Amino acid sequence: MAKPLTDEQWIKQNSNLGPTRARLLGKCGKCGGKGKLWWVFGGERGVVQCDRCRGTGEAAK
Numbered sequence: 680m681a682k683p684l685t686d687e688q689w690i691k692q693n694s695n696l697g698p699t700r701a702r703l704l705g706k707c708g709k710c711g712g713k714g715k716l717w718w719v720f721g722g723e724r725g726v727v728q729c730d731r732c733r734g735t736g737e738a739a740k
């Protein structure tokens with residue numbers, strides 16, 4: 680059985696690429712190529728599509 684993720688583990692689903700490195704790899708600098716952004720705020724969690732690359736994870740052309 681999978682354990683529920685802690686907030687920290689939830690946030691770690693975000694790419695660990697920095698914006699500069701992501702750009703070098705041709706990835707979106709905001710989501711690091713994942714196309715999604717995981718957030719924790721006020722005890723709530725969510726995941727949203729990246730608005731910069733619109734979920735593709737690719738760097739803007």
Ligand SMILES: [Zn+2]
Pocket residue numbers: 707708709710711712713714715729730731732733734735736737
């Ligand atoms: Zn993105």
